[in-house]
Amino acid sequence: MGGEWIAIDWGTSNFRAWLMAGNDVLDKRSASCGLLHVEPGRFDSTLKMLLGEWVESGSPMIAMAGMVGSQQGWYEVDYCPLPASTDSLLTHSKKFTTSWGSEAWIVPGIRKAPNGDIPDVMRGEEVQLFGLSLLEGIVDFRAILPGTHSKHARMKKREIVDFSTYMTGELFHVLITHSLLGRALPDAVVDDSAFLRGVAASRRNAALSQLLFSARTLRLSGEIPPESVSDYLSGLLIGMEFCTDNTGLVWLVGSTALTRRYQLAANAFGIQTRCIDGDRCFIAGMQSLQQQLAEKQNGQL
Helix, strand or coil: CCCEEEEEEECCCCEEEEEEECCEEEEEEEECCCHHHCCCCCHHHHHHHHHHHHHCCCCCEEEEECHHHCCCCCCCCCCEECCECHHHHHHHCEEEECCCCCEEEECCCEEECCCCCCCEEECCHHHHHHHHHHHHCCCCEEEEECCCCEEEEEEECCEEEEEEEECHHHHHHHHHHHCHHHCCCCCCCCCHHHHHHHHHHHCCCCCHHHHHHHHHHHHHCCCCCHHHHHHHHHHHHHHHHCCCCCCCCEEEEECHHHHHHHHHHHHHCCCCEEEEEHHHHHHHHHHHHHHHHHHHHCCCC
């Protein structure tokens, strides 16, 4: 397997890996085997099982990012402070060797620790941001990375200089699954009008806890059918993200389904957006880091 290497995004719930040859993707695999599914002390054996034949006849270099470097991960890798560049990520990376002989690296996340303000952290999204910068040839931009914990980030001169986290995806799941708002709902249907009604509601000058209850009252009044409640709630929560300052072009980085939703909400706010696939950005970011890691290993840095 000469010249091949493996890029891994290992999160709390999911595992994704790409077998690479230089900048080319040879193979991909994913599994619902995030950190929550790995027993303590079993990361090495779990990774070997997940990679299978990729490591049976060789020991390719492995570059990992995401929650695998958290307190609950394989190794705790300290966060890199802002402003963060690829050089600073490499400086804070953790290097080790797997039981089968692969040299492995875990890329650190990023910490925002402003004086007197609320601290914030990210792990994995920083790789996508650097990948976006490389793919589009841009050095100054704003981006939203939708997900369980949506990230709003700003890059300047190819350094991440600021970001904020919104628990939009997780809050939606909790409300639909465990609250009165989602009780006894039929299977959801795609309803853009209900979604946009939720976006419009998010613009009202009211507390979120008050606005959320409208998902219940509009259902009771028959103004929103039960099968459209989830889309209304999604629009309300996503719309709240756009109530912050998002002037100028905003990049949306993620899956097609999620970025479409965020683009609908952004259009309602008059915000210009462009969408890009999150996996493409992750791979591009990891390619750049892997090349620099390989040069560092060869003593060229």
